[in-house]
Amino acid sequence: MPQANLDSLRAKALELGADRAAVVQVRDITMSDAVAFKCRVPRCPQYASCAHCPPHAPSPEEFRRVLTDFHQALVFNLHVPPEVMLGSDQIDARRRAFRSVFELAAKLESAAFYAGHYLSFGLAAGSCRNVLCHAQKACAVLEGRACPHPGLARPPLEAVGIDVFQLAALAGWKMQPLGREADAAQVHDSSLTGMVVVG
Numbered sequence: 001m002p003q004a005n006l007d008s009l010r011a012k013a014l015e016l017g018a019d020r021a022a023v024v025q026v027r028d029i030t031m032s033d034a035v036a037f038k039c040r041v042p043r044c045p046q047y048a049s050c051a052h053c054p055p056h057a058p059s060p061e062e063f064r065r066v067l068t069d070f071h072q073a074l075v076f077n078l079h080v081p082p083e084v085m086l087g088s089d090q091i092d093a094r095r096r097a098f099r100s101v102f103e104l105a106a107k108l109e110s111a112a113f114y115a116g117h118y119l120s121f122g123l124a125a126g127s128c129r130n131v132l133c134h135a136q137k138a139c140a141v142l143e144g145r146a147c148p149h150p151g152l153a154r155p156p157l158e159a160v161g162i163d164v165f166q167l168a169a170l171a172g173w174k175m176q177p178l179g180r181e182a183d184a185a186q187v188h189d190s191s192l193t194g195m196v197v198v199g
């Protein structure tokens with residue numbers, strides 16, 4: 001992708017509400033079976049319950065093969081207050097924050113597509129089962145029906161084995177893992193990350 005298009009995609013990410021955005025080289029992104037394994041142990045409630053989560057998401061091995069056809073990706077990040085990420089009374093606000101990442105990934109994917117990079121695709125943060133279909137009994141796709149959110153639903157970075165902390169470091173950002181039991185007052189960086197692979 002020409003540098004001017006990458007610069008304008010990065011500018012678009014910031015204009016659409018990302019707090020940080022950076023272009024990275026796809027060859028530098030680390031994928032690991034260990035990351036995808038974290039969806040299973042300890043078991044995420046969405047494991048096997050969503051078409052975009054393991055074991056239905058592309059495996060790290062498959063994703064690694066796909067990425068050999070690409071050169072650059074735009075990584076973006078949204079600050080989310082730690083109280084929202086951790087609070088038991090913040091479920092709706094937390095869901096809205098995750099949804100913003102899905103929306104940004106879809107809009108930036110679309111912007112790349114219409115700039116002529118028609119193979120571009122987005123990856124989000126968190127499971128679309130939890131973010132977009134939490135009110136449904138099950139993932140429609142896994143029940144043999146059409147996804148009601150084809151324009152928004154994308155696999156999360158971690159589902160395909162991308163190490164989000166390594167990705168953030170690649171972008172030049174500091175990020176700290178955020179456990180459920182963390183003390184919000186001690187959290188210095190609370191954010192969500194998505195990416196658009198440009199092709």
Ligand code: SF4
Pocket residue numbers: 050051052128129130132133138139140141142146147148149153
């Ligand atoms: S958005 Fe809903 S129906 Fe579509 S893949 Fe995700 S969970 Fe399944």
